[in-house]
Amino acid sequence: MTELIKNEREFVVPGDEIVKSMDYLPGRNCFREGDAICARKIGLVSLSGRVISVIPLNGAYVPKVGDMVIATVEDIPGTRGWVMNINSPYRAFLPLSGVRDFIDTNRTSLDSVYRIGDVLYAKIHSISGIDMIDISMQDPRARKLRGGRIIKINSSKVPRMIGKQGSMISMIKDRTASRISIGQNGYLWMEGGDEKKVMEAIDMIDREAYMNGLTDKVSKLLGEPKPAPRKEEPKAEEKEEKK
Amino acid sequence: MEAGVIPNAKGSAMVRMGNTVAVAAVYGPREMHPKHKQISDRANLNTIYAMVPFSCTDRIRPGYSRRSQEICKVTRQALEPAVFLEDYPKAAIDVYINIISANAGTRTAGINAASLALADAGIPMRDLVASVATGKIGNDYVMDLAGKEEEETVCDLPVAYMPKSKQITLLQMDGDLSPEDVKKVMELAIKGCEKIYKMQKEALKKRWIK
Numbered sequence: 001m002t003e004l005i006k007n008e009r010e011f012v013v014p015g016d017e018i019v020k021s022m023d024y025l026p027g028r029n030c031f032r033e034g035d036a037i038c039a040r041k042i043g044l045v046s047l048s049g050r051v052i053s054v055i056p057l058n059g060a061y062v063p064k065v066g067d068m069v070i071a072t073v074e075d076i077p078g079t080r081g082w083v084m085n086i087n088s089p090y091r092a093f094l095p096l097s098g099v100r101d102f103i104d105t106n107r108t109s110l111d112s113v114y115r116i117g118d119v120l121y122a123k124i125h126s127i128s129g130i131d132m133i134d135i136s137m138q139d140p141r142a143r144k145l146r147g148g149r150i151i152k153i154n155s156s157k158v159p160r161m162i163g164k165q166g167s168m169i170s171m172i173k174d175r176t177a178s179r180i181s182i183g184q185n186g187y188l189w190m191e192g193g194d195e196k197k198v199m200e201a202i203d204m205i206d207r208e209a210y211m212n213g214l215t216d217k218v219s220k221l222l223g224e225p226k227p228a229p230r231k232e233e234p235k236a237e238e239k240e241e242k243k
Numbered sequence: 244m245e246a247g248v249i250p251n252a253k254g255s256a257m258v259r260m261g262n263t264v265a266v267a268a269v270y271g272p273r274e275m276h277p278k279h280k281q282i283s284d285r286a287n288l289n290t291i292y293a294m295v296p297f298s299c300t301d302r303i304r305p306g307y308s309r310r311s312q313e314i315c316k317v318t319r320q321a322l323e324p325a326v327f328l329e330d331y332p333k334a335a336i337d338v339y340i341n342i343i344s345a346n347a348g349t350r351t352a353g354i355n356a357a358s359l360a361l362a363d364a365g366i367p368m369r370d371l372v373a374s375v376a377t378g379k380i381g382n383d384y385v386m387d388l389a390g391k392e393e394e395e396t397v398c399d400l401p402v403a404y405m406p407k408s409k410q411i412t413l414l415q416m417d418g419d420l421s422p423e424d425v426k427k428v429m430e431l432a433i434k435g436c437e438k439i440y441k442m443q444k445e446a447l448k449k450r451w452i453k
Contacts, residue, residue: 013447014325014362015370015407029367031327033408040327040367042447057451058254059365060272060331089272089334131333156365210452 008047012039018052027053044210057210061088061155061185063133067124068141070150070183073116079105082114084122087155087185090131098125098136119145119189121181145181148191151202155186157209161202168215172201175222197222244355244442246363246450254364256446258356261389262346267356268339269364275335285328287335290319292342292353299345314350321354321374321403321413327367336366347393348376354403354413359443363450371443372412374403375435377428379420384427386435400428404436 002021006012017036026032029041030052039045043054063069063086071092075083081095094114096103103113114120121143125136136142153161161182162169173180178193190198201218208214249255252268275281292314294303318340326336338360340353351374358372377386378399385392388399398418404411420428 011448011452013371013444014368015405017407031369033369038369038407040369041365042362042451043365056365058363059367060253089274089331091274130331208453 004045004047004052006045008045010045011042012045012054013042014038014040018045018054023050025051027051029054029056056156058154059156061086063088063090063092063124063127063185065124065127067184068139068181069122069124069135069185070145070181070187070189071120071122071135071185073114073118073120076110076116079110082110084120084135086124086133086135087152087183087187088133090133092124092133092135094120094122094135094137098122098134098138100137114144119150121145121183121189145189148179148189149195151188151190151199153186153188153202153206154209155184157206158182158184158186160209160214161188161205163215168205168218171215171219172198172222175219176201244359244446246359246446252360252364254360254362254366256356256359256363258352258359260348260352260355260387262344263342263348263352263389264344265349265352265356266341266343267353267360269336269357269360269366270339271336271364272331272334272366273337275333281333281335284332286326286331286333288319288323288326288328288338289335290315290322290338290340290357292318292340292350294342294345294349298342314353317413317415318350318354318357322357322361322372324410324412325358325368325370325372325405326361327369330367336361346390347388348401350374351376351401351403355439355443359446362443362447370405370407371440372403372405373436373439373443374401374413375432375439376401377432377435378418379424379428384424384431386431398424398428400425400432402429402432402436404433406437406440 004019006018016039020036026037039054041056043056046053046055069086071084071086073082074085084092086092122135123139125134127133176194176197178190178198180190182188244258246256248257249268254269257266275287296303338357342349354374376388378396380396398420401415403413
């Protein structure tokens with residue numbers, strides 16, 4: 001096989017040739033130009049088997065079925081459901097069938113269930129066409145987020161924020177005794193605990209997401225585990241994803 | 244050149260070419276409003292070019308002018324071939340270009356900044372776009388015209404170029420040139436664009452890899 005022009009984990013800008021060979025296949029964020037495979041976005045080269053892809057460093061959130069996202073109610077058009085903002089180029093829709101309980105629209109108005117401005121932790125249920133995204137609350141992890149605060153992070157750094165098998169996020173949760181939910185769309189919700197510490201940790205991960213030994217650095221920042229005197233909450237299981 | 248200068252934008256860049264300084268900010272892809280202007284199979288690329296009132300010796304009246312509308316249009320056309328607009332149908336990508344200091348060559352500085360900002364925002368692109376103005380003064384061919392130079396040219400010729408795919412996306416000519424002169428000047432422009440392309444890559448690397 002021919003050698004790569006750009007090595008694995010090397011930084012590329014749009015248009016950079018990664019390899020000039022038909023032995024490889026263009027994967028995520030790559031395209032083929034003649035013989036060459038080029039990057040479409042700024043990112044780091046990743047190679048798995050014969051497929052070359054680029055891990056993006058920035059960009060819009062592209063919804064995937066099964067993702068857990070943090071969504072805000074933007075509009076309630078009639079009695080069909082809720083229009084939700086999921087921090088992507090397109091808005092999502094939460095239909096009545098996506099809510100756990102039966103709602104009799106003749107008796108109750110939709111805003112007695114979720115009002116405009118409410119924040120939900122919901123699942124991407126289906127995507128039919130790029131701007132037809134349905135979300136659903138029919139998931140054990142889904143819930144309405146009350147109180148707390150929302151922080152916006154770069155959606156391409158979410159996998160790093162969660163860590164391998166949720167290592168990073170569970171460390172932050174344990175050390176700060178804060179309740180945290182991360183949406184794949186780049187919103188993070190947290191409540192209670194040492195909020196300042198959490199913010200510092202998030203800032204650090206956002207800044208240095210692509211650096212090695214980040215977990216150790218964050219661990220140092222957070223210090224020793226706190227004796228968490230909190231009662232066990234229905235903890236949301238974070239979606240694991242390899243970085 | 245510097246990328247990531249505006250924290251609130253998805254991507255941003257500042258480009259200084261001589262005494263001309265352009266700042267570009269990219270927002271989106273986001274929903275296109277008004278809705279009737281959505282394109283069903285690709286995104287709208289909205290470029291908004293403006294010179295701030297204090298950018299040169301005379302005060303520039305804020306708001307649209309005939310000149311700014313023209314530059315918005317040529318900038319959009321220079322950038323469109325480089326962007327995978329079909330990835331985001333019905334959406335809009337907004338590019339705001341502000342010239343905070345003008346000393347000739349504002350459209351080329353604007354295109355350089357905008358292309359850098361688009362890449363910085365993680366928007367899928369085929370290539371970066373580099374741009375430079377060349378011209379002829381007396382019998383000399385000159386590149387990156389500045390201030391007085393531009394006024395004394397026989398002809399000036401802004402060029403935008405995609406170095407990887409070797410395509411020209413902007414070509415304007417103000418004045419007269421013979422066919423041989425055009426060839427010479429174009430060669431010079433392409434050389435300049437390639438140099439700028441390298442600087443753009445450096446700027447992106449500096450922004451993301453510390």
